Amino acid sequence: MTEFRKIAIIGLGLIASSICLSLRQKDPAIQIVGYDNDKEVRKRAKRIGLCEIESNIEKAVNDCNLIILCVPVGQMYPVIQKLKNFIEPGTIITDVGSVKLSVIKELEAHTEDAKGKFVPSHPIAGTEKSGPDAGYAGLFDGRWCILTPTKKTNKKALKSVEIFWRFLGMQTKIMTPEHHDLVLAVTSHAPHLIAYTMVGVVDDLETVTKSEIINYSAAGFRDFTRIAASDPVMWRDIFLNNQDAHLEVLGRFTEELFSLQRAIRKKDGDYLLRYFERTRSIRKGIVAAGQDTGIPNFGRD
């Protein structure tokens, strides 16, 4: 159960639409009001009946207990500027941003001024699709939500937001924003940048045709294209807002890649074999923890 009876959602993409669909399944009595800056998105969300839609952000947050900011990380600041005079004292505000330090910096002071209670959170769930049509009720099932309270975070509000994400089917974990940003740089941001890079390299090749790339992609490349089909604006904002952690992880990545490149050049088969042998155990752990399917090729073929 969640105590929130009226929830405002700002930004109507994949996460927002999944929250709507999941909440509707779990407790249809909860009132959800949605707002998006983009008129077309509002229209679409209204047509598919996602939730109540307001074309005015002030009205959207009127009288609600919880505001969830589901906009790209780079939009958090503009949104809170528009919103801060309309937050009613005591309202709990949370966000779903993939970067926490920069978002906290932009949101915490303003929500405090407005006497709102800000709880930084990050539900780790998503697909390569985006927009109000991309959501589905089961997106959060069994996935993890990380909460990153600061010294200023209201303890009771933290608990309420934690219970909210659990109500949606998530497991929760509390850590510092600094540590969150490093962990996500490794498990999410660096893999995305690398996938974008690999797809970009292929897109640029003159010696291999597009139809060859497409036809023979089942040999590994197609997996990279799924990740590299993710929302460009969302990812631009993530990379602009977690610079230190990204540069640290990418530095290590190139160091390792060079060591493997050197082994290829020197025909050092033992080095390659040792490297390739130790990576299977991590896969096993992920499957055992229920964070991926163990069926070959993700069961897609």
Next chain:
Amino acid sequence: MTEFRKIAIIGLGLIASSICLSLRQKDPAIQIVGYDNDKEVRKRAKRIGLCEIESNIEKAVNDCNLIILCVPVGQMYPVIQKLKNFIEPGTIITDVGSVKLSVIKELEAHTEDAKGKFVPSHPIAGTEKSGPDAGYAGLFDGRWCILTPTKKTNKKALKSVEIFWRFLGMQTKIMTPEHHDLVLAVTSHAPHLIAYTMVGVVDDLETVTKSEIINYSAAGFRDFTRIAASDPVMWRDIFLNNQDAHLEVLGRFTEELFSLQRAIRKKDGDYLLRYFERTRSIRKGIVAAGQDTGIPNFGRD
């Protein structure tokens, strides 16, 4: 239909077992005899009834019309050394190696000496699993098989092998071995090396725990672990045998990665956005060509 009535398969891993299961579905009258260097693998293949199993390579190829070499690329030379005195004149030999130039160099002269007819081929299909239990009948359905004849390749034998792979449900394409090795470096080998590298980087981190990696892997990283769970010996051999193409593609990859790293450092959001926007179209092409599912997250969640 295929003209081959008795087929010998050397090396009983994922591809070999999938050939057996697929052939059995399509024409149970075809006789299949399997051999593997590893006694345990032979035992396992026999227990699961994959095909007739011979513990002697000479007997395995006795009186057959087609020999398919399904060993890692690095084993092609030792296998042909063991085999060459037992190949009957006129027998067609093909292989399934992911690298063609080096395999042709090792196999063509020897099969010629034995008056066998060698047709280099590469069925592009697989999963992250390996061994005789990993195969399934549908592995080849709709996938592509590349044939890379040389000036010495017998035209009739080429046609027969092409028909064979089509019989298993594949589409076929003929190209030069040089071009094949470049195309595969891009669509398969480089993505695998990059995935192995990323998983290795994570495995080495001291600041992030293994359980954190595992729990939060759904954000992108888990996709890399699937690829990096592929057979280590097979991949070592691929990297040792397609050096020039790999170093070329990896050179381009690091160049691109550095350009994105620089954009992150300089906070050049426009560069990042432009880069991330152009990669979606390749994904669309792959899904439209039936080479991947369009369902979010490969439909696995």
